[in-house]
Amino acid sequence: MNKLEKIINLAEKRGFIYKSSEIYGGLKGFYDFGHLGVLLKNNIKKLWLKDILSMGNIFLIESTIIGPRVLYEASGHLENFYDRLVECKNCHNRFREDHLLEGEYGEIEIKDNKALCPLCKGELTEARNFNLMFKTYIGPVEELASEGYLRPETAQGIFVNFKNVINSMRAKLPFGIAQIGKAFRNEITPKNFIFRIREFEQMEIEFFVNPEEDEKWFKFWLEKRLNWYIKTLGISKENIIPYELPKEELAHYSKKTVDIKYKFPFGEGEIEGIANRTDYDLKRHMEYSKEDLFYFDQEKKEKIIPYVIEPSAGVERIFFALLCEAYDEDEVPNEKGELEKRTVLRFKSYFAPIQVAVFPLLSNRKELVEKSKKIYETLSKDFSVVYDSSGSIGRRYRRQDEIGTPFCITVDFQTLEDETVTIRDRDTTQQIRININEIESYLKEKLKICNS
Ligand SMILES: [Zn+2]
Numbered sequence: 001m002n003k004l005e006k007i008i009n010l011a012e013k014r015g016f017i018y019k020s021s022e023i024y025g026g027l028k029g030f031y032d033f034g035h036l037g038v039l040l041k042n043n044i045k046k047l048w049l050k051d052i053l054s055m056g057n058i059f060l061i062e063s064t065i066i067g068p069r070v071l072y073e074a075s076g077h078l079e080n081f082y083d084r085l086v087e088c089k090n091c092h093n094r095f096r097e098d099h100l101l102e103g104e105y106g107e108i109e110i111k112d113n114k115a116l117c118p119l120c121k122g123e124l125t126e127a128r129n130f131n132l133m134f135k136t137y138i139g140p141v142e143e144l145a146s147e148g149y150l151r152p153e154t155a156q157g158i159f160v161n162f163k164n165v166i167n168s169m170r171a172k173l174p175f176g177i178a179q180i181g182k183a184f185r186n187e188i189t190p191k192n193f194i195f196r197i198r199e200f201e202q203m204e205i206e207f208f209v210n211p212e213e214d215e216k217w218f219k220f221w222l223e224k225r226l227n228w229y230i231k232t233l234g235i236s237k238e239n240i241i242p243y244e245l246p247k248e249e250l251a252h253y254s255k256k257t258v259d260i261k262y263k264f265p266f267g268e269g270e271i272e273g274i275a276n277r278t279d280y281d282l283k284r285h286m287e288y289s290k291e292d293l294f295y296f297d298q299e300k301k302e303k304i305i306p307y308v309i310e311p312s313a314g315v316e317r318i319f320f321a322l323l324c325e326a327y328d329e330d331e332v333p334n335e336k337g338e339l340e341k342r343t344v345l346r347f348k349s350y351f352a353p354i355q356v357a358v359f360p361l362l363s364n365r366k367e368l369v370e371k372s373k374k375i376y377e378t379l380s381k382d383f384s385v386v387y388d389s390s391g392s393i394g395r396r397y398r399r400q401d402e403i404g405t406p407f408c409i410t411v412d413f414q415t416l417e418d419e420t421v422t423i424r425d426r427d428t429t430q431q432i433r434i435n436i437n438e439i440e441s442y443l444k445e446k447l448k449i450c451n452s
Pocket residue numbers: 088089090091092093117118119120121122
């Protein structure tokens with residue numbers, strides 16, 4: 001197995017991620033998240049919220065996933081949000097034309113100036129536009145007027161609430177509206193595990209600024225977001241790559257976009273995009289809704305349409321990057337002192353899904369079990385904790401290493417005499433003895449976000 005396969009294997013085996021509808025053969029491009037996956041995802045979202053809410057001028061929103069047809073006419077998605085699709089006339093596999101020509105499906109043969117199917121060398125159809133939005137109908141009648149779409153980005157729910165937020169929150173430029181939520185894209189070829197999927201979660205901020213200050217704020221957000229990956233999530237600098245999109249790759253609304261890419265084992269991939277969406281969206285919604293979406297600038301006494309800087313991050317992609325970043329294999333001594341191979345996820349302790357594991361040395365000694373359960377219950381109030389009493393201590397350590405638990409506490413016979421326990425560090429595997437009433441302060445110190 002290569003590194004990527006090992007990571008996917010571990011994520012599925014240990015309950016981070018499952019294939020969606022697996023008992024029916026799996027649904028391509030969809031994944032479910034298990035207990036540890038949900039905990040890790042929540043931690044990513046919490047760290048993001050903490051970082052942006054501390055600015056004081058970001059307001060939250062949770063808008064609906066389904067929107068009416070007119071919303072996506074206004075946003076330009078019905079007209080512009082498509083991929084060029086070709087189909088093999090022989091095997092009927094479908095490909096994205098751009099990816100086909102880039103060789104993503106393997107080497108392609110050209111005949112009479114036309115690419116052939118990379119799978120069977122069959123003839124391909126002419127490329128046609130394939131819209132990436134999922135369509136549905138709202139209410140019982142299937143007609144144009146009742147068409148609804150699953151949102152392809154959370155952003156539009158923000159733009160249509162622009163006036164509501166200004167009026168209810170007394171928002172003044174510059175300010176942002178942020179949203180975390182699901183978005184859907186009917187990708188022609190989902191691939192690379194949870195990297196390109198059809199249902200995913202976004203963390204987006206639409207940051208409204210005076211049009212004269214768009215470049216200044218673009219720079220601000222690019223730096224702030226790069227910092228978040230490197231300092232808060234602790235991703236090494238070499239693995240985070242800003243990439244400015246050339247004009248021909250820009251989305252229909254964008255004046256400038258810089259992608260933040262992560263060096264995945266399969267290659268570089270975008271985990272966030274910072275875009276200057278200008279006044280495109282607000283203008284279009286004014287045009288289609290006939291509502292006044294101007295902002296009144298109190299100082300200049302004039303009406304303006306703000307520009308928008310949008311940092312848009314993909315939760316699953318960040319999740320995947322953290323798994324890749326944390327994955328490691330090394331050798332550590334077992335109970336007999338012999339070196340043994342282990343797999344370890346070196347998550348930063350403050351966002352590890354489980355922060356502490358509590359073990360009784362032996363599961364058949366009532367005093368040890370009772371004491372451990374008491375410690376488990378106390379710590380559960382402030383930390384993400386598991387209790388585990390099955391198998392040898394060595395096996396229990398290995399299991400916690402594999403899910404990235406930074407600290408393991410063991411209650412042994414000495415505990416019964418002097419109220420001390422051992423705390424073992426995942427990365428160094430070193431153990432220290434401390435008093436039970438010092439555990440909390442010890443952990444709190446260790447789990448603090450380190451910003452240096
Ligand atoms: Zn074919």
